[in-house]
Amino acid sequence: MNGLRVRYVHQGYFPARAGAELMTRSLAVAMSRRGVRVGLYGGEGDPEDARLMTAAGIGVEPLPAGEGEARAADLVHAVDAFQPENIRTGLRLARAWGVPFAVTPASAPEVWPDRAAVVEGCRRADAVFVLTDAEREVLRADGVADSVLHRIGQGAHLPGTADPEGFRAAHGITGPVVLFLGRKMRSKGYAVLLEAARHVWARHPEAHFVFLGPRWDEDCGQLFAAHADPRITELDRVDEDTKLSALMASDLVCLPSTVDVFPLVFVEAWMCGKPVIGSAFMGSAEVIADGRDGLIVPPAARPVADAVSRLLADPAERERMGRAGHARARRELTWDAVAAQVHRVYTELVPARS
Structure with missing residues (x-):
């Protein structure tokens, strides 16, 4: 779907880095290559990320405090339950703009600092992307509808030159x-x-x-x-x-x-x-x-x-x-394969909501 606008929400861990951060970045870049108009909320602070995102034509902005005056996306996708503010902010923006909301928890329930917020966000999401069937079963037991759960894989992030x-x-x-x-x-x-x-x-x-x-x-x-x-x-x-x-x-x-x-x-x-x-x-x-x-x-x-x-x-x-x-x-386990699965869900959600 050319022209589809997606905003990812993930604050990152700069100066450290985590798998969820690389996942967000890699998925955003893969989606940009597929013709999706991508933006990222919350990823500022990491100069390496900024260079990569700029090269891929992806704008990076601070996590918004308010909804804004105009709808900035056709779909909002929050990543990482270890930072529940990502999910709260993403859900708030999606509902204010009247667009679908997607979540990738990307972290184990044992480390969620606010399990209630994560579970509520997943229950209210239009799509929840899980990485394994075991994760699917945990969320299903927490009351997340099976119809919104989609299993995807991981992809490698290895842009360097080896010596x-x-x-x-x-x-x-x-x-x-x-x-x-x-x-x-x-x-x-x-x-x-x-x-x-x-x-x-x-x-x-x-x-x-x-x-x-x-x-x-x-x-x-x-x-x-x-x-x-x-x-x-x-x-x-x-x-x-x-x-x-x-x-x-x-x-x-x-x-x-x-x-x-x-x-x-x-x-x-x-x-x-x-x-x-x-x-x-x-x-x-x-x-x-x-x-x-x-x-x-x-x-x-x-x-x-x-x-x-x-x-x-x-x-x-x-x-x-x-x-x-x-x-x-x-x-x-490549980001092209993951992006193809995620993009298919996006294109099903947006016409349904429109």
């Missing part, structure tokens, strides 16, 4: 690399992986652990200090070239998260041909095909260490899992 050998040289890495990629918060499992490192070294003393992502926990610095070792490299938020280089330099990606929906990190790892290790979260068995493109293990140091050691000891298994993940990601 894996340069990354290894810059950080003095000579052995195999275990990569943690994400916000350093306990629910993501970085603390578990830190504790697992010493058990891995008992069998693979040459293994190097790279932790890449912004610090989130208040005691994060103390935790890394307590586990200080030259075989551990900790990096904060980095540019896209460094992120892609770290992924390509790694032998496996380990994110033993317990509170998630569909970690973008896994899709990015698979697109780089890397196997993943994750833990049990809502719908994890839908996300990771255990034994095929990764491993699902209990979120404790010993089981994580056993899984890491197993893959480090078997290059053929790593390669097989990486190939399987890559094939699946190329087949199912």
Whole structure:
């Protein structure tokens, strides 16, 4: 539908970054390529985002305090229940303008700071985009009508240029690399992986652990200090070239998260041909095909260490899992595929409301 105007609502986490933020940005750009006239409320503050959005012809504005005098969109789409203000603002604007309202919760119910607001927003939405069937069942149990629930996937966000050998040289890495990629918060499992490192070294003393992502926990610095070792490299938020280089330099990606929906990190790892290790979260068995493109293990140091050691000891298994993940990601988990599903729902909603 050419000329369709969509406004996304997502405040972002600058100077940190989260999967929901990359999801919003990637979906907005993919929709712009499909001819949708896209704008974003709440994404200001991140210069990298601003450059990307400007290049795609997408305007970025502060989260509006009022409805405005004129209707600015044919549909409003709020993303990320971890920031319930996104959903409240999106619903208020959509109802004031008399246009359809869509929601992508994009985060696990365990971390919603205002579950009542999220559930109310989803119940009143014209479309709710979920990432797994497990998420669909949770929202259905909360009273969200099945008719508005649409399952979509994730897509990888890897715009950088890879230099894996340069990354290894810059950080003095000579052995195999275990990569943690994400916000350093306990629910993501970085603390578990830190504790697992010493058990891995008992069998693979040459293994190097790279932790890449912004610090989130208040005691994060103390935790890394307590586990200080030259075989551990900790990096904060980095540019896209460094992120892609770290992924390509790694032998496996380990994110033993317990509170998630569909970690973008896994899709990015698979697109780089890397196997993943994750833990049990809502719908994890839908996300990771255990034994095929990764491993699902209990979120404790010993089981994580056993899984890491197993893959480090078997290059053929790593390669097989990486190939399987890559094939699946190329087949199912791209933003073009996601955007096609979302766009189909948009075009059904707008004529219905008009």
